Amino acid sequence: MDRIIEWDEQNQELRLLVPEEFSFDENLKYLSRSSNECLFKIKDERIYKALPIEKETLVIEVSGENGDYITVRFLGIPSPPQSVRNAVALYIHEWFDLGRDLGPFYDLAKLDPLLGKAVTSFYGLRNMGIPDLFEALCWGILGQQINLTYAYTLKRRLVESFGRHVVYEGDAYWVFPNPENIAKLTVADLDGLRMTVKKCEFLIGVAQFMTEGKLTKEQLLYTENVKAAEKILVNIRGIGPWTANYVLMRCLRFPSAFPIDDVGLHNAIKLLLGTEKKPSKEEILKLSAKWSGWESYATFYLWRFLY
Template sequence: MDQQQRLPKDSWEDHIHTLKLFVPKEFSFQENLNYLQRSPNECLFTIRNDSIYRAIPLEDDVAVIEVSAENHEQAILVRFLGNTTPTEPSKRTEVANYVRDWFDLNTDLVPFYSMAETDPMLSQAVQSFYGLRNMGIPDLFEALCWGILGQQINLAYAYTLKRRFVEAFGRRIECEGEVYWMFPRPEDIAPLRVEDLGGLRMTVKKCEYLLGVAGLMTDGKLTKELLLEAGSLKKAEKQLDGIRGIGPWTANYVLMRCLRMPAAFPIDDVGLHNAIKHLLGLEAKPTKKEILELSAGWTNWESYATFYLWRFLY
């Protein structure tokens, strides 16, 4: 299912209070930092002095981390703040894997860049954003909720809804004088009713969709493992598409940002249409047929092509 070349997952060193994550040559911490700073209303991490700060929930613990670049971006340093250093090596491994997944460090972008160099639109994108990674959402529930929250509204309001959702139902931790929020867990949301989400000021249907997804995950009927075991992109998409509130766009968004399926392609995305219109100087947004023709050479890199084109807009 994943035909991209994957890099070694153990490309990091454990120094207990800090973790050193080695990065591919085709990586720019600054480009990814620029992407992460696109919204001033982000609530799950903060950026100060070119470092990223966030809380990572572990099984029965929380690690608060600082993520920064080292030695001209040849490595990423993860530093544990306060007294949140996990004492168990397995939990430090969990944090390292989370950050590597978040930055998609395990994917070899050389084939993507080779393909993009000959593509009229992508050549501009990779020149502008070289080293950018498909910044992921490792937690499936968070990815599904973000996809649902963002349906049929602009990005700025989607961030507002996410902040309300997180601050109403998520967990918080104070560390070194700062407050860090963590995304709600399915078990936090599943027992709620639509009325309990009224303060978020979003549609009743979106509330119902969030509750439904939380229930499926709490019951073990929807997991990353089940989706990955589906055997193909189309089968995984069909599993998601059968869930109330999740259509082709949301399904492909989740498969792209969370499951890391390279051929995931949210072809109906308005942002993708606007980016293509902008880059090609079109008078109107391209049709689906035109997009399929333009993307004919993107096979197994549709997710990265989409992500890079989005970057022209946000």
């Protein structure tokens, strides 16, 4: 990590070098897709976000005016110690998936009838991640069988009811609830979120599972196998193949994770093919045969045609 980050002492800035196939603007467009996002704010093409680091909650500003690197500024605090800078750099590196060489993906995509237009339209887009496993699992559960707009509404209710926030220059910056806070709740405590009883039970159950140490990000990464990791997740109540693959794709960064039953994926393929009917699973398997090892990025790029 040291070779790709630098600290500008004079300007109090952290700089992370970015790969060749990277566009801050394309990633910013993706992050701007919902005006109801509650975990960061975007102002003047800069991202503002609260991060819990070493028992403190920092507010950072992330920008990309220089195409060679991402710049991070720490707001409202003096020069942070090296350990804090390292933790923030690691978070940004993972959030933007900066360690991924997209060259091979672009090579195969340019020859693919579906992906060719996607990589041309969204060149430099990264699979923007959800580094925190509990947040990723909750987001997957919240999004089950509802549209994206309402999923954002449910997330905001959950965060503002059970998360915490810090204030900087009059703005509140929220941090996602931790599993310990949700694990001790009852379904009745979640009534105000106005979601199904089942989803309430799933959220509490996942929180308890993680609080008890039965599920960790390290455990899933240790498998180094998308199918083995998927099997661990689907054995948890409320997590089916779609949610499991969504989490493996957005949080664990398994490049072969493939939420093949995703409605958005089906609609994107339908749009690009100009057909009246959504593709069948067999048709999707045929269309994706050459995506091996890049299913997660193929899915993410196709989603961008819709949202």
